[in-house]
Amino acid sequence: MSRTKVAVIGGGSNGEHDVSLASAAAVAAALDPERYQVVGLTIGRDGTWQDSGGDPLGLADAITTLTTCDVVLPIVHGPRGEDGTLAGLLEMAGIPYAGSGVRPGALAMDKWVTKLIAEDLGIRTAKGRLLTAGTASGYAWTGPVVVKPVSAGSSLGVTLVRDPGDLPAALTEALRHDDRILVEEVITGREVDIAVLAGTVSPTLEIVAEGFFDYRAKYGGGTVFQVPAPIDPSEVKALETAATSLYEALGCRGVARFDFFVTEDGPVLNEVNTMPGFTGHSQVPRMFAAAGISYSALLDALISDALA
Ligand SMILES: Nc1ncnc2c1ncn2[C@@H]1O[C@H](COP(=O)(O)OP(=O)(O)O)[C@@H](O)[C@H]1O
Numbered sequence: 001m002s003r004t005k006v007a008v009i010g011g012g013s014n015g016e017h018d019v020s021l022a023s024a025a026a027v028a029a030a031l032d033p034e035r036y037q038v039v040g041l042t043i044g045r046d047g048t049w050q051d052s053g054g055d056p057l058g059l060a061d062a063i064t065t066l067t068t069c070d071v072v073l074p075i076v077h078g079p080r081g082e083d084g085t086l087a088g089l090l091e092m093a094g095i096p097y098a099g100s101g102v103r104p105g106a107l108a109m110d111k112w113v114t115k116l117i118a119e120d121l122g123i124r125t126a127k128g129r130l131l132t133a134g135t136a137s138g139y140a141w142t143g144p145v146v147v148k149p150v151s152a153g154s155s156l157g158v159t160l161v162r163d164p165g166d167l168p169a170a171l172t173e174a175l176r177h178d179d180r181i182l183v184e185e186v187i188t189g190r191e192v193d194i195a196v197l198a199g200t201v202s203p204t205l206e207i208v209a210e211g212f213f214d215y216r217a218k219y220g221g222g223t224v225f226q227v228p229a230p231i232d233p234s235e236v237k238a239l240e241t242a243a244t245s246l247y248e249a250l251g252c253r254g255v256a257r258f259d260f261f262v263t264e265d266g267p268v269l270n271e272v273n274t275m276p277g278f279t280g281h282s283q284v285p286r287m288f289a290a291a292g293i294s295y296s297a298l299l300d301a302l303i304s305d306a307l308a
């Protein structure tokens with residue numbers, strides 16, 4: 001049987017470059033060499049492409065390399081990766097790829113638009129206000145808030161502000177990551193995530209972190225994931241229904257992760273990730289492992305979904 005030639009793209013020109021590299025390296029290493037021939041490509045922090053040997057590739061040459069592959073795994077988180085741009089490039093070049101297309105990527109990367117869509121589907125989100133560099137200084141303090149960029153990831157630029165004196169710095173920090181930012185009410189609840197893979201929902205996962213789930217907590221190793229999350233069956237059902245309806249409404253493909261707060265009044269959606277962390281110990285592989293789907297079986301499913 002001839003092997004499937006799979007391009008694995010990692011890196012990306014945003015603050016999650018290193019996280020994407022780790023995901024892509026783990027994915028490439030987990031693909032069964034008897035079944036897959038892996039071609040690695042990296043997008044640098046400056047947006048330029050490199051081949052597996054680290055040599056620079058012009059964009060046209062990168063596309064030529066991609067067109068020799070049967071399928072692409074674009075394992076790039078964040079802006080100019082997960083936001084539909086990379087999917088758009090692959091669409092235009094007519095190359096099959098795993099994961100969501102342009103529209104779901106762009107919609108889910110925008111936390112403000114995600115709120116509008118979720119609320120329309122009857123899924124609660126944190127009340128938030130959209131601000132820009134022009135309007136941020138006019139924001140009047142009414143109490144503790146979470147300040148975040150509209151489009152970023154890995155908690156970059158996200159600050160929990162309890163003291164009004166800390167607000168200006170938090171606004172400035174969020175504006176470093178995006179020209180639109182959100183100021184949200186602080187939600188109190190367990191952080192519970194769930195994934196959907198082509199119609200199948202995963203077990204739930206609770207992030208047990210001390211306080212805020214920031215970049216350090218995410219990648220510093222101090223955070224515990226509990227799978228399945230210790231929540232009531234009715235709460236699990238509510239998360240499954242909400243995640244599935246969002247997956248369908250956005251028009252996702254492949255795998256997407258839906259991050260919620262489980263509060264006393266039910267689930268509150270925090271965000272949707274159309275290219276979630278993908279190392280072997282990241283959330284999505286851990287969720288599916290608990291359902292008996294190994295990391296490599298999960299990658300097989302992603303590839304089959306892309307080629308279906
Ligand atoms: N409205 C909120 N209330 C309470 N905590 C929040 C809120 N928004 C974000 N957080 C905390 O900040 C973390 C990162 O925010 P999030 O919006 O998920 O950004 P990212 O896309 O960078 O992961 C969340 O995992 C959560 O711990």
Ligand SMILES: [Mg+2]
Nearest residue numbers: 154155259271
């Ligand atoms: Mg998050």
